[in-house]
Amino acid sequence: MSLDAKIPEGPIDKKWINHKNNIRLVNPANKRSIDIIVVGTGLAGGSAAASLAEMGYNVKAFCFQDSPRRAHSIAAQGGINAAKNYQNDGDSTYRLFYDTVKGGDYRSREANVYRLAEVSANIIDQCVAQGVPFAREYGGMLDNRSFGGVQVSRTFYAKGQTGQQLLLGAYSAMSRQIGKGKIKMYNRHEMLDLVMVGGKARGIIARNLETGEIERHSAHAVVIASGGYGNVFFLSTNAMGSNVTASWKIHKKGAYFANPCYTQIHPTCIPVSGDHQSKLTLMSESLRNDGRIWVPKKKEDAEAIRAGKLKPTQLAEEDRDYYLERRYPAFGNLVPRDVASRAAKERCDAGFGVNATGEAVYLDFAAAIQRYGKEAALVHGHDANDKELVTKLGKEAIKAKYGNLFQMYEKIVAQNPYETPMMIYPAVHYTMGGIWVDYNLMTTIPGCYAAGEANFSDHGANRLGASALMQGLADGYFVLPYTIGDYLADDIRTGEISTDLPEFAEAEKEVKDRLSFFINNKGTHSVDHFHKRLGKVMWDKVGMARNAQGLTEAIAEIRQIRDEFWKDVRVPGELNEFNQELEKAGRVADFLELAELFAKDALQREESCGGHFREESQTEEGEAKRDDENFTYVAAWEYTGDPGEAKLHKEELNYENIELKQRSYK
Amino acid sequence: MDLTLKIWRQKNAQAKGKMETYPVKDISEDMSFLEMLDVLNEQLINDGKEPVAFDHDCREGICGMCSLYINGQAHGPDREITTCQLHMRSFKNGDTIVIEPWRAAAFPVIKDLVTDRSAFDRIMNAGGFVSVNTSGNTIDANSIPIPKHDADKAFDAATCIGCGACVASCKNASAMLFTSAKVSQLALLPQGKVEAHERVMNMVHQMDEEGFGNCTNTGACEVECPKGISLENIARMNREYLSASLVSE
Numbered sequence: 033m034s035l036d037a038k039i040p041e042g043p044i045d046k047k048w049i050n051h052k053n054n055i056r057l058v059n060p061a062n063k064r065s066i067d068i069i070v071v072g073t074g075l076a077g078g079s080a081a082a083s084l085a086e087m088g089y090n091v092k093a094f095c096f097q098d099s100p101r102r103a104h105s106i107a108a109q110g111g112i113n114a115a116k117n118y119q120n121d122g123d124s125t126y127r128l129f130y131d132t133v134k135g136g137d138y139r140s141r142e143a144n145v146y147r148l149a150e151v152s153a154n155i156i157d158q159c160v161a162q163g164v165p166f167a168r169e170y171g172g173m174l175d176n177r178s179f180g181g182v183q184v185s186r187t188f189y190a191k192g193q194t195g196q197q198l199l200l201g202a203y204s205a206m207s208r209q210i211g212k213g214k215i216k217m218y219n220r221h222e223m224l225d226l227v228m229v230g231g232k233a234r235g236i237i238a239r240n241l242e243t244g245e246i247e248r249h250s251a252h253a254v255v256i257a258s259g260g261y262g263n264v265f266f267l268s269t270n271a272m273g274s275n276v277t278a279s280w281k282i283h284k285k286g287a288y289f290a291n292p293c294y295t296q297i298h299p300t301c302i303p304v305s306g307d308h309q310s311k312l313t314l315m316s317e318s319l320r321n322d323g324r325i326w327v328p329k330k331k332e333d334a335e336a337i338r339a340g341k342l343k344p345t346q347l348a349e350e351d352r353d354y355y356l357e358r359r360y361p362a363f364g365n366l367v368p369r370d371v372a373s374r375a376a377k378e379r380c381d382a383g384f385g386v387n388a389t390g391e392a393v394y395l396d397f398a399a400a401i402q403r404y405g406k407e408a409a410l411v412h413g414h415d416a417n418d419k420e421l422v423t424k425l426g427k428e429a430i431k432a433k434y435g436n437l438f439q440m441y442e443k444i445v446a447q448n449p450y451e452t453p454m455m456i457y458p459a460v461h462y463t464m465g466g467i468w469v470d471y472n473l474m475t476t477i478p479g480c481y482a483a484g485e486a487n488f489s490d491h492g493a494n495r496l497g498a499s500a501l502m503q504g505l506a507d508g509y510f511v512l513p514y515t516i517g518d519y520l521a522d523d524i525r526t527g528e529i530s531t532d533l534p535e536f537a538e539a540e541k542e543v544k545d546r547l548s549f550f551i552n553n554k555g556t557h558s559v560d561h562f563h564k565r566l567g568k569v570m571w572d573k574v575g576m577a578r579n580a581q582g583l584t585e586a587i588a589e590i591r592q593i594r595d596e597f598w599k600d601v602r603v604p605g606e607l608n609e610f611n612q613e614l615e616k617a618g619r620v621a622d623f624l625e626l627a628e629l630f631a632k633d634a635l636q637r638e639e640s641c642g643g644h645f646r647e648e649s650q651t652e653e654g655e656a657k658r659d660d661e662n663f664t665y666v667a668a669w670e671y672t673g674d675p676g677e678a679k680l681h682k683e684e685l686n687y688e689n690i691e692l693k694q695r696s697y698k
Numbered sequence: 699m700d701l702t703l704k705i706w707r708q709k710n711a712q713a714k715g716k717m718e719t720y721p722v723k724d725i726s727e728d729m730s731f732l733e734m735l736d737v738l739n740e741q742l743i744n745d746g747k748e749p750v751a752f753d754h755d756c757r758e759g760i761c762g763m764c765s766l767y768i769n770g771q772a773h774g775p776d777r778e779i780t781t782c783q784l785h786m787r788s789f790k791n792g793d794t795i796v797i798e799p800w801r802a803a804a805f806p807v808i809k810d811l812v813t814d815r816s817a818f819d820r821i822m823n824a825g826g827f828v829s830v831n832t833s834g835n836t837i838d839a840n841s842i843p844i845p846k847h848d849a850d851k852a853f854d855a856a857t858c859i860g861c862g863a864c865v866a867s868c869k870n871a872s873a874m875l876f877t878s879a880k881v882s883q884l885a886l887l888p889q890g891k892v893e894a895h896e897r898v899m900n901m902v903h904q905m906d907e908e909g910f911g912n913c914t915n916t917g918a919c920e921v922e923c924p925k926g927i928s929l930e931n932i933a934r935m936n937r938e939y940l941s942a943s944l945v946s947e
Contacts, residue, residue: 099818306729311757
């Protein structure tokens with residue numbers, strides 16, 4: 033099958049509007065006889081389910097949590113971008129488009145990104161109308177802040193809980209439709225396979241996690257909005273339940289998986305404290321507005337700090353290496369995430385890391401405390417040379433800005449970040465790769481769509497801060513509700529899809545057999561045992577820096593762990609009951625397959641771009657080096673029975689509106 | 699540190715539950731409370747026993763999934779945090795820790811420490827929204843100016859994570875704090891005013907239907923709320939309810 037992205041004709045700023053004017057519609061009466069399944073209730077799934085139900089379709093929504101409100105979009109902290117230009121700082125749809133393409137290191141599809149920028153302003157209007165309490169200025173207008181990799185203030189926010197407020201907005205829109213019966217909500221349900229009838233997506237097999245019952249659900253179209261696959265690394269900032277299963281199941285049924293190796297490693301997370309660690313916690317990127325990142329200049333100081341013999345606050349200014357400010361004077365501490373993460377790893381690998389593990393750098397607010405404190409003292413007519421007073425006022429200012437993050441840090445690390453610098457280290461945070469979709473967000477399976485983090489389309493090889501929320505809501509509120517009608521227009525006479533079709537029985541049997549296998553295997557090791565081993569291979573060899581030898585080894589090791597897993601995994605409990613180990617077993621089995629494709633993708637992309645850093649492809653100063661001549665394409669993988677044998681299809685990326693340049697933040 | 703855990707075990711909603719005792723050893727003070735339970739579960743699986751079921755997901759205090767009653771307190775001894783943010787340094791070597799599920803008629807136990815909180819969803823479905831459809835033509839966001847003070851208050855109410863600690867802590871198992879947080883958020887904003895009367899009537903009605911108890915102004919909910927949702931919201935909901943009742947007659 034050849035890949036057709038179905039990008040509409042015409043100039044970039046007219047593509048979406050022309051497309052909307054030309055695609056087919058389904059009339060209101062016919063919508064009532066069409067069913068749509070939405071898997072996942074985060075920003076993309078929740079907003080899609082609500083919008084589709086409002087339009088009149090019958091929606092069945094599924095989430096594995098006990099309520100749609102708990103999807104992991106809720107944990108997003110910093111904000112959401114929109115080209116509103118409320119600050120009159122020269123922002124525009126084009127600038128947001130340009131920043132996103134450049135930030136993605138020129139590996140995203142122009143037409144999709146432009147559309148994203150175009151609808152971004154509508155998102156803010158929609159959310160405000162729903163009652164989302166964004167931060168406001170004293171005049172009652174909406175407030176904005178700035179994020180990494182851009183030169184305007186276009187980020188809307190609700191303290192450090194923007195994701196929560198946006199998700200609750202989408203959830204309330206869903207609640208309204210659930211109350212009306214237009215959305216049938218299936219909480220604590222997990223999709224375990226896609227059902228295809230006549231080459232089209234026509235339903236899913238789901239497990240009721242409360243009772244263990246296997247259920248058949250039919251529909252005229254299936255939307256996958258189940259998020260990213262960062263948990264393939266075991267440790268990440270994702271929620272414990274975040275998984276690749278829904279995406280992987282559709283991949284095995286024919287949906288191509290695009291750019292699996294594009295992973296965002298976020299520079300500011302709380303470092304690992306020991307083997308017991310179950311997840312990592314993010315400290316918002318907004319902290320880099322005021323925090324300065326450093327490590328000791330001398331190795332012996334770093335060693336003394338690691339041994340607990342020296343405190344960071346005792347180190348003189350000239351003995352500190354503010355390496356981001358040194359290497360990237362133009363952007364300093366606010367370089368994009370991929371650049372900041374690699375720089376931290378470089379220093380720690382060179383032996384300058386702090387923390388007992390040697391894998392941490394400092395994020396220091398002492399200078400900001402003094403700066404804000406002096407300003408506050410002057411404003412209130414106090415003595416700006418009174419050190420004690422200035423420090424006190426400065427701490428208050430920092431608390432007003434970042435109080436909840438500082439509190440979170442203190443709870444986890446048991447150190448007071450107002451007194452001693454925070455310790456941070458990069459951690460897996462987001463996956464830019466995902467299911468390949470065309471301009472309509474349809475996968476290579478007719479009638480099967482992918483939205484939000486689950487698809488690959490908008491962020492290229494690196495996502496900018498505050499763009500994930502934008503993309504999830506753009507897909508769910510403003511893109512999918514239009515484009516899905518074009519496909520469903522053929523289904524107005526189809527009638528209800530019967531779940532008695534042999535295709536349902538067959539898919540159900542496969543699901544049941546696999547679950548029974550786990551329960552009956554009676555091996556010697558828990559699911560987590562294998563998941564942790566997989567995570568270690570991924571982090572060491574397919575993590576922040578990759579090379580051909582390491583990737584080849586990783587592929588062999590992943591296969592080895594996968595073989596052992598199937599021979600030796602132990603899943604206690606029974607099939608027909610609430611069984612969390614059984615849930616995990618299915619998810620880890622899929623991670624073990626995805627991991628191999630992930631490494632294979634990283635191996636074939638012999639260039640560095642965005643979050644993908646190949647050691648063989650770097651400049652003399654150690655910066656990532658793209659190879660536009662050979663790699664300006666999307667790698668879309670077709671499943672052929674074994675992840676190692678996946679077939680590569682290339683979607684060439686054409687840049688008609690933006691000139692390809694080497695990114696520079698120096 | 700070494701600890702003794704006393705944990706509520708219950709096979710399913712129908713079964714009778716009981717407390718079981720489990721020793722755990724070599725717990726590091728840097729572990730979170732849930733990581734300590736991970737250690738116990740790994741141990742139980744290796745011993746061929748059934749692990750303890752408990753709800754959790756984000757493990758950073760925002761999803762509202764985790765829900766344990768620890769030594770008689772919702773989310774444990776610390777203030778303004780969820781169970782997943784509680785760390786073992788809050789305990790000491792030799793401690794006995796009693797772990798129970800939320801106890802409320804409206805939150806039946808599903809298994810062990812896992813309860814069914816879908817009653818909260820149904821309260822939301824009854825009116826926890828502004829009736830606005832998705833469209834690309836909604837009025838510009840800045841055409842609805844909102845005083846910062848009101849926006850901040852609405853935000854504070856909106857930070858509720860729907861965990862149910864308020865219900866679990868209340869001697870009457872009342873859901874007033876939860877319900878009032880949503881009623882308040884929307885009552886404070888101009889967008890929510892249009893339907894304010896129907897909303898408060900419908901949500902309170904659903905809350906009663908679900909079998910939650912009445913509010914007797916004890917304030918335990920506010921103390922145990924991991925997000926510090928204020929009792930002020932209950933007062934505001936009572937005002938809203940009263941004014942709605944007068945109008946509807």
